[in-house]
Amino acid sequence: MVNHVPAPPRYGAILLTMNDRPEDFPxxxxxLLAQxxxxxxxxxxxxGVVPAQVPDGVQAVTLPENVGIPEGRNVGALALxxxxxxxxxxxxxxxxxxxGLLASLAREMAADARRAYVQPRIADPDTGVTMRRWVPRLRAGDPERAGTVTIMAEGVVAVRRDAFExxxxxxxxxxxxxxxxDLSWKLWDLGHTGHYASGHLVHHPATDPSRHAVYYRLVARNRVWVAMRNLPWPLVPPxxxxxxxxxxxxxxxxxxxRTWLGGFREGMRGGWxxxxxxxxxxxxxxxxxxxxPLV
Structure with a gap:
């Protein structure tokens, strides 16, 4: 009798760089390469840069300008x-x-055929704190509670390629x-679900997103765009x-x-x-x- 060993899960992993984190990026x-x-x-x-510190065996793609995080990730996925x-x-x-993290996330994905994405728990490496914005549900008081979720913290997430496309x-x-x-809602509308695998840990420094000058403007604009792109009209105003x-x-x-309100007005003018x-x-x-989908 021949024992068939299941093939290992196949991953395509995408990282972005602007060559501004010479210690963090390596x-x-x-x-990732140690998985x-x-x-x-x-x-x-x-x-917007020629990627530096990229070892042999890793494909590097150069974009002539900074196209932002989501489009940069799209480019990376297409380059696989x-x-x-x-x-x-x-x-x-x-x-x-x-x-063994990626292998564990693959098993979490395979545990339910409806799952299109799995997010591990993210915690600061020094304090062990999981920030509220990293917990993809409303009740974020217990970041170690796993379960079905309807959004994701997109900075560290595994997604089924067929569902993503x-x-x-x-x-x-x-x-x-x-x-x-935006992506989570589209995946749910295709009949899929998401899963928060809190038992699997990723380290990420607990930085403040408002340190970026464009934070309040883009948060407001994109909040409008998410609604305009995805919600039935009766749900958009509430x-x-x-x-x-x-x-x-x-x-x-x-x-x-004032900056937030300016971004909100920008979103209402269109472009979604x-x-x-x-x-x-x-x-x-x-x-x-x-x-x-109201909060």
């Missing part, structure tokens, strides 16, 4: 020469502390912020109203609020791209999963 890449029990193809995309079953998107300052990939024109909400009401208590100062509203059945599924 650590991130080394931890065991998987077939792995890695693509590094230089967003193999046909992997899974895609792994990873920030270039994240580290995979266990060499059917959803149209990341919304490239978002440049930065909320692209994970979704946007919720964020208009919540934002004054969340932003830091009058200047930041193709409108593909989710089915009402998807709205119900999202609500049953604990996060109706």
């Amino acid at each position: 650590r991130a890449l080394d931890s 065991e029990d998987v077939e792995l193809e890695v693509v590094v995309v230089g967003n 020469k193999s046909e992997p079953e899974l895609l792994f998107f990873m920030d270039n300052d994240a580290v995979l502390p266990a060499p 059917a959803a149209g990939g990341w919304p490239g024109h978002f440049f930065l912020y909320h692209e994970g909400v 979704y946007l109203a919720v964020w208009v009401l919540l934002t004054p208590s969340r932003v830091r100062g009058v200047a930041a609020l 791209g193709e409108r593909r509203p989710m089915r009402w059945r998807t709205v119900l599924r999202l609500a049953r999963a604990g996060r109706p």
